[in-house]
Amino acid sequence: MKYEASTPEEYIDKIPEDRREAMRKLRKVILKNLPKGFEEGINYNMIGYFVPHSIYPKGYHCNPKLPLPFLNIASQKNGITLYHMALYARADLRSWFVNTYKKMASHNVDMGKGCIRFKKVEAIPLDLIGELVRKISVEEWVSYYEMSIKK
Numbered sequence: 001m002k003y004e005a006s007t008p009e010e011y012i013d014k015i016p017e018d019r020r021e022a023m024r025k026l027r028k029v030i031l032k033n034l035p036k037g038f039e040e041g042i043n044y045n046m047i048g049y050f051v052p053h054s055i056y057p058k059g060y061h062c063n064p065k066l067p068l069p070f071l072n073i074a075s076q077k078n079g080i081t082l083y084h085m086a087l088y089a090r091a092d093l094r095s096w097f098v099n100t101y102k103k104m105a106s107h108n109v110d111m112g113k114g115c116i117r118f119k120k121v122e123a124i125p126l127d128l129i130g131e132l133v134r135k136i137s138v139e140e141w142v143s144y145y146e147m148s149i150k151k
Contacts, residue, residue: 015075022121033130037138046074079119088114
Protein backbone atom coordinates (compact mmCIF):
# COMPACT_ATOMS: atom_id res chain seq x y z
CA MET A 1 0.00 0.00 0.00
CA LYS A 2 1.27 3.44 -0.88
CA TYR A 3 0.64 6.51 1.25
CA GLU A 4 1.49 9.97 -0.01
CA ALA A 5 2.93 11.97 2.88
CA SER A 6 5.55 14.64 3.39
CA THR A 7 6.32 13.92 7.07
CA PRO A 8 6.43 10.80 9.25
CA GLU A 9 3.54 12.15 11.32
CA GLU A 10 1.42 12.66 8.20
CA TYR A 11 2.29 9.13 7.05
CA ILE A 12 1.13 7.63 10.34
CA ASP A 13 -2.09 9.67 10.22
CA LYS A 14 -2.89 8.10 6.81
CA ILE A 15 -2.38 4.44 7.67
CA PRO A 16 -5.20 2.23 9.02
CA GLU A 17 -6.18 3.26 12.53
CA ASP A 18 -5.50 -0.20 13.99
CA ARG A 19 -1.79 0.15 13.07
CA ARG A 20 -1.12 3.73 14.13
CA GLU A 21 -0.19 3.06 17.75
CA ALA A 22 2.16 0.20 16.79
CA MET A 23 3.79 2.40 14.15
CA ARG A 24 4.21 5.24 16.65
CA LYS A 25 5.86 2.87 19.14
CA LEU A 26 8.13 1.42 16.45
CA ARG A 27 9.12 4.90 15.27
CA LYS A 28 9.83 6.00 18.85
CA VAL A 29 12.11 2.99 19.43
CA ILE A 30 13.95 3.63 16.17
CA LEU A 31 14.47 7.33 16.95
CA LYS A 32 15.64 6.53 20.49
CA ASN A 33 18.24 4.04 19.21
CA LEU A 34 19.24 5.56 15.87
CA PRO A 35 22.96 6.33 15.82
CA LYS A 36 24.02 9.95 15.43
CA GLY A 37 24.15 11.14 11.82
CA PHE A 38 21.19 9.25 10.40
CA GLU A 39 18.13 11.38 9.62
CA GLU A 40 14.43 10.63 9.48
CA GLY A 41 12.08 11.64 6.69
CA ILE A 42 9.88 10.27 3.97
CA ASN A 43 11.82 8.07 1.59
CA TYR A 44 10.30 5.76 -1.05
CA ASN A 45 6.81 6.70 0.21
CA MET A 46 7.65 5.22 3.63
CA ILE A 47 9.11 6.55 6.85
CA GLY A 48 12.81 6.39 6.15
CA TYR A 49 16.08 6.68 8.02
CA PHE A 50 19.05 7.54 5.86
CA VAL A 51 22.50 9.06 5.59
CA PRO A 52 21.89 12.66 4.47
CA HIS A 53 23.78 14.30 1.61
CA SER A 54 25.49 16.56 4.18
CA ILE A 55 27.36 13.46 5.41
CA TYR A 56 27.46 11.42 2.20
CA PRO A 57 27.16 13.82 -0.77
CA LYS A 58 27.31 11.02 -3.36
CA GLY A 59 23.86 9.82 -2.33
CA TYR A 60 22.43 6.48 -3.35
CA HIS A 61 24.18 5.14 -6.47
CA CYS A 62 20.87 4.09 -8.08
CA ASN A 63 19.65 7.69 -7.82
CA PRO A 64 22.28 10.12 -6.46
CA LYS A 65 19.57 12.72 -5.79
CA LEU A 66 18.34 10.47 -2.97
CA PRO A 67 20.19 10.12 0.34
CA LEU A 68 21.80 6.78 1.15
CA PRO A 69 18.99 4.58 2.55
CA PHE A 70 19.46 2.61 5.74
CA LEU A 71 16.08 1.67 7.21
CA ASN A 72 12.41 2.14 6.33
CA ILE A 73 9.14 1.29 8.03
CA ALA A 74 5.83 0.96 6.25
CA SER A 75 2.24 -0.08 6.67
CA GLN A 76 1.67 -2.77 4.06
CA LYS A 77 -1.36 -4.80 3.04
CA ASN A 78 -0.92 -7.46 5.74
CA GLY A 79 0.88 -5.62 8.53
CA ILE A 80 3.89 -3.45 9.29
CA THR A 81 7.16 -4.05 7.49
CA LEU A 82 10.64 -2.95 8.50
CA TYR A 83 13.21 -2.72 5.70
CA HIS A 84 16.80 -2.77 6.95
CA MET A 85 19.40 -2.49 4.20
CA ALA A 86 22.15 -4.03 6.34
CA LEU A 87 20.10 -7.20 6.94
CA TYR A 88 20.27 -7.72 3.19
CA ALA A 89 23.90 -6.68 2.88
CA ARG A 90 25.47 -8.34 5.91
CA ALA A 91 24.97 -12.05 6.53
CA ASP A 92 26.43 -11.75 10.05
CA LEU A 93 23.80 -9.20 11.08
CA ARG A 94 21.00 -11.20 9.52
CA SER A 95 22.15 -14.36 11.31
CA TRP A 96 22.35 -12.53 14.65
CA PHE A 97 18.84 -11.13 14.19
CA VAL A 98 17.24 -14.44 13.20
CA ASN A 99 18.92 -16.36 16.03
CA THR A 100 18.03 -13.73 18.63
CA TYR A 101 14.45 -13.53 17.36
CA LYS A 102 14.07 -17.32 17.66
CA LYS A 103 15.08 -17.15 21.33
CA MET A 104 12.45 -14.58 22.20
CA ALA A 105 9.46 -15.45 20.00
CA SER A 106 7.14 -18.42 19.84
CA HIS A 107 7.05 -18.31 16.03
CA ASN A 108 9.53 -17.97 13.18
CA VAL A 109 10.45 -14.55 11.91
CA ASP A 110 8.72 -13.62 8.63
CA MET A 111 11.53 -12.18 6.52
CA GLY A 112 12.43 -11.38 2.96
CA LYS A 113 15.98 -10.56 1.86
CA GLY A 114 16.06 -7.25 3.70
CA CYS A 115 12.63 -6.94 5.26
CA ILE A 116 10.91 -8.14 8.39
CA ARG A 117 7.12 -8.49 8.18
CA PHE A 118 4.97 -8.17 11.28
CA LYS A 119 1.43 -9.40 10.64
CA LYS A 120 0.55 -9.16 14.34
CA VAL A 121 1.50 -5.58 15.10
CA GLU A 122 1.15 -6.15 18.84
CA ALA A 123 3.96 -8.73 18.61
CA ILE A 124 6.66 -6.43 17.21
CA PRO A 125 9.77 -7.08 19.36
CA LEU A 126 10.53 -3.43 20.10
CA ASP A 127 13.58 -4.10 22.29
CA LEU A 128 15.13 -6.30 19.61
CA ILE A 129 14.42 -3.69 16.93
CA GLY A 130 16.09 -1.08 19.13
CA GLU A 131 19.16 -3.29 19.45
CA LEU A 132 19.21 -3.91 15.69
CA VAL A 133 19.06 -0.18 14.96
CA ARG A 134 22.01 0.49 17.31
CA LYS A 135 24.24 -2.13 15.68
CA ILE A 136 25.57 0.01 12.79
CA SER A 137 26.88 3.57 12.89
CA VAL A 138 26.67 5.98 9.96
CA GLU A 139 30.40 5.57 9.38
CA GLU A 140 30.16 1.77 9.33
CA TRP A 141 27.17 1.85 6.98
CA VAL A 142 28.85 4.23 4.51
CA SER A 143 32.06 2.18 4.59
CA TYR A 144 30.23 -1.08 4.01
CA TYR A 145 28.11 0.48 1.27
CA GLU A 146 31.15 1.87 -0.55
CA MET A 147 32.91 -1.51 -0.36
CA SER A 148 29.89 -3.31 -1.77
CA ILE A 149 29.32 -0.98 -4.73
CA LYS A 150 33.00 -1.14 -5.77
CA LYS A 151 32.72 -4.91 -6.33
